[in-house]
Amino acid sequence: MSITTDSLPVAPRLAPALSVGWLGWVRANLFSSWLNSLVTIALAYFIVKYAIGFVDWAFVNAIWSVPNDAAGRPDTSSCRDNKGLGACWAVINEKHRFMLFGTYPYEQHWRPAVVCVLFVGLYIVSAMRRFWRMELALIWAAVLTVIAVLMWGGVLGMPYVPQERWGGLPITLILATFGLAFAFPLAILVALGRRSKLPAIKALCVLYVELIRGVPLISLLFMASVMFPLFLPEGMNIDKLLRAQIAIILFAGAYLAEVVRGGLQALSKGQYEAAEALGLSYWQKTGLIILPQALRLVIPPLVNTFIGFFKDTSLVLIIGIFDLLTAGKTAIIEPMWQGFAVEVYVTIGLIYFVFCFAMSQYSAKLESELNHGRRR
């Protein structure tokens, strides 16, 4: 009789403690060689050092509010003494309403505030796929009308507020939302037009894209605000914001058109031929077969362009419109608040970041949902 050890139960040996769990991960990824260890330690040193410095500046040594002086004006001397050591969040405390709403009448600030909430609500609703129906267009039209009524007023007991007094976040959201909402359909038409077999349409689309892409946005805004009014008959004036808005739509349209065209070109010819073989008309083919596939292919570059344009709206500062960034800069013109630009820029950067990061996160999610079938 032979004894076989094979059948005896042997407790499985644990992997070495240093190669599993977080310790193992740290060892494998951060300290796998002496060079890596050195880099890790050096980086950790700098991160900790600057993180502590930042926390010190932003929280520990920060000044959150300042007292008023005898004349009832804020006395910023405590902030000035603290300069370089800690942030002066008192400037945000004092100026946040100006930064957000610009020169909009102070007692009417609830109106632009509601407008911002409406915009965000509109984005959220539009982002949910279960609302992707024809009714969404109606919702947009309704909300945008409400926004216009709120901003201008003049009805329902709300005093009229001329456009020059609008400012801050609503301006940024208006320019970005209207800009992209109009530019996107335009871009699809232009992209289709550029691939059209009709020479006139094709030439027109090529001309539009190349002309607009060939000049910087600033020069378009200048055209809209400096040259264009001189061509109008005496006494006729088109709203400055509207002129800037149209310039932004045209500019965004040209860029988005090229992105969409990229998607159209990526589709194999078989898709077009199959659609034609089914007897679909041009618009049926485009709307049902081609565009749904093409657009989902180009989500990353589309969102890239969207994010870019959201931030490009700040260029309207050169024609005297107070968008979020300009309102922030203007907030610190008053002599007592001069020199606290860092705090203001950090705050505004944060607002921009929230919007842009939300966009990029949403697009990542959308991409993975829509591309289930294509994942490799």
Next chain:
Amino acid sequence: MIDTIRARGQLLCGVSTGLAGFAQPNSQGVWAGFDVDYCRAVAIAIFGTEQNRVRYVPTTAQVRFTALQSGEVDMLSRNTTWTLSRDTSLGLDFTATNFYDGQGFMVKRSLGVTAARQLDGATICVQPGTTTEQNLADWARSVRVNIRPVVIERLEDNIAAYLAGRCDAYTTDVSGLAASRSAQQVPADHVILPDVISKEPLGVLVRHGDQRFADLVRWVHFGLLAAEEFGITAENAAGLATTDNRPEVQRILGRTGGLGQMMGVDNAWMLNVIRTLGNYGEISTRNLAPLGLQRGPNALWTTPGGLQYAPPFR
């Protein structure tokens, strides 16, 4: 034009997008400042009150002239230098110089520099693309001083660079220097050199071809000067209007002479303006003194060195 403004019920006034002391919105978004007070003054002269009568249109340096040419604004009160080419080629008219500015230098006191000529070999922070940069180069060439300009786009960055020691001196208009200096922790650490290397007479502009409106804007300015000269202030204007027996004061305040009517406005035009805003000196003190700006050439002609002079009201 005056009738158009009256029919519209509001004066469209082009102001800067933000310049300390001259046009600055406060925390409530209400415009205030020296240039802004000129918008208010003209509106009061036309309407008798400023309540809701001025629409401020922020204009940048690049679009300001177009805004006026195209009728987007009625007048431009926006620290604009009066030059021959602007006066003749733009279809616009300068009404009067309401502020005499000029380009100067600010240095740290520790540097021990007392005159601009001592800046030989110095690095100087300057904004690009403005007349400031051109003036600096012209001046350096004409006095044979060797300077190294450090060109930085934005105002705040310029000041930051100067404070950080990136440049020895910082140059822009004296009013701007004073504003920056007063915002420093210890303003006395910085010196604005006495040399002024350019003439920058700032004035209010109107469109060419409407002389009546131009007259009104011009005489509102002169009225403010005359008020200071005769000691008429916001406080005593209403009293003087009935009690003062100096003939010119009576004419300014509209008791006699009918000067307002000659310009197409109410005879009490200047009385209303002064009652609300004060005279030139008061406007200046309210807006520019907090910046640490001295009156200098903007004092009345009765003060040595003062250039502000109003023709007679008769």
